[in-house]
Amino acid sequence: MGSVLGLGAVGLSLIFGVLRVVNLAHGAFLMLGMYITYWLFVLYGLNPAISLIPSFIVGLLIGAIVYQTIISRIMYGPELSTLVAGVGLMILLEEAAKVMWEPTYRGFIYDIGTVYVGGIGLPLSKVASALLSLLLVAVFFIVLYKTKLGTAVRALMQDPEGAALCGINVRLMYALMFSLGVSLALMSGSLIALHQQQGINPYVGHSYLLIAFVIVVLGGLGSLHGAYVGGILVGVIISLSTLVFTFFGVPQPMILAHFIAFLLILIILLLRPQGLFGGK
Amino acid sequence: MSRVLEVKGLESGYGKIQVLWGVNLALPKGGVVAVLGSNGAGKTTLLKTIMGLIRPWKGSISLYGKDVTRLPAHVKVNLGINMVPEGRRLFPDLTVRENLEMGAYTKRAAEKKDDSLELVFNLFPRLKERINQRAGSLSGGEQQMLAVARALMTRPSVLLLDEPSQGLAPKVAWELADTVDKLRGETGMTILLVEQNVAIAVEKAEYLYVLEQGRIILEGPKEEVVTKKSDVIKAYLGL
Ligand SMILES: Nc1ncnc2c1ncn2[C@@H]1O[C@H](COP(=O)(O)OP(=O)(O)OP(=O)(O)O)[C@@H](O)[C@H]1O
Numbered sequence: 370m371g372s373v374l375g376l377g378a379v380g381l382s383l384i385f386g387v388l389r390v391v392n393l394a395h396g397a398f399l400m401l402g403m404y405i406t407y408w409l410f411v412l413y414g415l416n417p418a419i420s421l422i423p424s425f426i427v428g429l430l431i432g433a434i435v436y437q438t439i440i441s442r443i444m445y446g447p448e449l450s451t452l453v454a455g456v457g458l459m460i461l462l463e464e465a466a467k468v469m470w471e472p473t474y475r476g477f478i479y480d481i482g483t484v485y486v487g488g489i490g491l492p493l494s495k496v497a498s499a500l501l502s503l504l505l506v507a508v509f510f511i512v513l514y515k516t517k518l519g520t521a522v523r524a525l526m527q528d529p530e531g532a533a534l535c536g537i538n539v540r541l542m543y544a545l546m547f548s549l550g551v552s553l554a555l556m557s558g559s560l561i562a563l564h565q566q567q568g569i570n571p572y573v574g575h576s577y578l579l580i581a582f583v584i585v586v587l588g589g590l591g592s593l594h595g596a597y598v599g600g601i602l603v604g605v606i607i608s609l610s611t612l613v614f615t616f617f618g619v620p621q622p623m624i625l626a627h628f629i630a631f632l633l634i635l636i637i638l639l640l641r642p643q644g645l646f647g648g649k
Numbered sequence: 650m651s652r653v654l655e656v657k658g659l660e661s662g663y664g665k666i667q668v669l670w671g672v673n674l675a676l677p678k679g680g681v682v683a684v685l686g687s688n689g690a691g692k693t694t695l696l697k698t699i700m701g702l703i704r705p706w707k708g709s710i711s712l713y714g715k716d717v718t719r720l721p722a723h724v725k726v727n728l729g730i731n732m733v734p735e736g737r738r739l740f741p742d743l744t745v746r747e748n749l750e751m752g753a754y755t756k757r758a759a760e761k762k763d764d765s766l767e768l769v770f771n772l773f774p775r776l777k778e779r780i781n782q783r784a785g786s787l788s789g790g791e792q793q794m795l796a797v798a799r800a801l802m803t804r805p806s807v808l809l810l811d812e813p814s815q816g817l818a819p820k821v822a823w824e825l826a827d828t829v830d831k832l833r834g835e836t837g838m839t840i841l842l843v844e845q846n847v848a849i850a851v852e853k854a855e856y857l858y859v860l861e862q863g864r865i866i867l868e869g870p871k872e873e874v875v876t877k878k879s880d881v882i883k884a885y886l887g888l
Pocket residue numbers: 663666668686687688689690691692693694695735845
């Protein structure tokens with residue numbers, strides 16, 4: 370669970386780190402990814418792992434369109450305009466989803482067995498989704514740290530003007546990284562769909578938007594590996610405390626677990642306001 | 650002598666604030682030209698506009714006779730013009746090597762990467778010793794060397810330098826200024842030097858422009874400007 374959350378948070382962090390744009394439509398993008406996986410599974414029986422590919426492609430397309438029509442026009446303007454545009458986009462996507470797919474919860478069960486680790490049952494679908502997200506994040510970081518394109522992205526994050534003077538097409542790079550960030554959000558949504566016990570509806574992204582922000586702040590604003598580690602941490606805290614609360618028969622263990630997670634994060638941030646991996 | 654870069658009637662600024670008011674300037678091939686001017690005169694704005702980091706409002710810029718007025722910076726870099734920006738604009742968390750590799754980002758520069766590395770390490774042996782160090786951890790002088798080196802990696806034939814001596818001890822500032830001589834000697838580069846350190850500018854350049862409040866108020870061959878117009882020089886620059 371944590372790893373999957375981390376994947377989405379990396380997408381959010383990438384967009385912030387490169388473009389300095391806070392993407393409030395992040396949760397709505399996750400929601401789209403969940404529906405892609407849901408419909409492809411329900412209608413065509415497509416393996417949710419395979420649905421990562423359409424999520425990736427749809428994410429790139431939507432990202433490119435949103436960058437070209439909205440972000441590129443306002444990203445150098447006041448911060449408030451990108452925030453308002455993000456909320457607008459979120460409402461647009463959610464209402465479109467409501468019209469097309471109705472506001473009811475839809476769930477699906479993808480059962481490929483269960484493994485037992487130390488007496489605790491882990492559904493294989495969840496294990497597989499964690500491994501897949503780990504793989505995707507690993508590929509992302511290898512590209513970021515071992516290729517020329519990745520170095521250019523890191524250079525751009527550190528100094529856009531310096532990057533332009535190296536001959537890097539800054540606007541094209543912004544478009545690519547925004548699209549990739551949206552893609553990561555959709556793919557994360559596709560994998561989260563496997564963890565979504567109560568099913569999905571058009572507004573399911575809200576809680577994930579909040580979680581993603583907490584993760585990004587926890588990891589250190591704009592720190593990409595911080596976002597992933599933060600995701601794992603939040604996921605582990607939530608899963609473990611859910612488990613403990615369930616064991617002791619506490620009512621509504623999930624909600625209490627979220628409460629505990631946010632409380633712990635608050636404490637960490639009080640001690641280290643810049644986040645775990647943030648600079649000064 | 651043929652003109653490599655020619656700027657005519659250039660106007661630009663930020664938002665609604667106009668900074669440059671009809672600047673004319675020319676660089677002869679292989680020459681070193683300096684622009685002097687006090688704080689806020691518009692020197693950095695001039696260089697950024699020439700490079701395409703700021704859009705010109707009016708006027709024209711031509712490079713080797715080709716009109717490049719509206720081209721963005723990354724395209725101009727590919728045409729063989731580059732700038733060592735004020736404040737260096739390095740990538741602090743990348744290593745010296747990675748910073749230099751970014752200088753060789755374009756296809757044109759990448760083809761000559763090994764040759765360029767040899768050139769910059771000859772010029773600045775200190776950078777070779779620190780190749781795996783983070784750029785942000787270098788001393789001020791080393792950072793300025795890296796900024797010059799990164800610009801050279803893009804293989805410019807025209808180089809704009811924005812206050813390379815800024816914030817450096819006099820000895821280090823002069824060391825860096827001496828690379829101007831080496832560059833024109835070894836590579837025949839055309840150089841535009843922006844300096845507040847008048848002594849350096851006067852020593853290295855053969856032609857001077859004085860920019861004040863976004864206008865060129867004085868220009869001419871070095872000797873002429875320094876001797877005949879010494880009153881003006883004194884008034885503006887406190888020489
Ligand atoms: N990003 C900016 N936005 C708005 N105004 C700016 C900006 N940068 C510079 N200016 C203004 O433009 C004018 C010229 O600035 P510029 O940096 O070109 O001067 P300069 O000659 O390079 O000065 P210095 O010697 O201090 O580097 C100044 O009045 C400055 O306040």
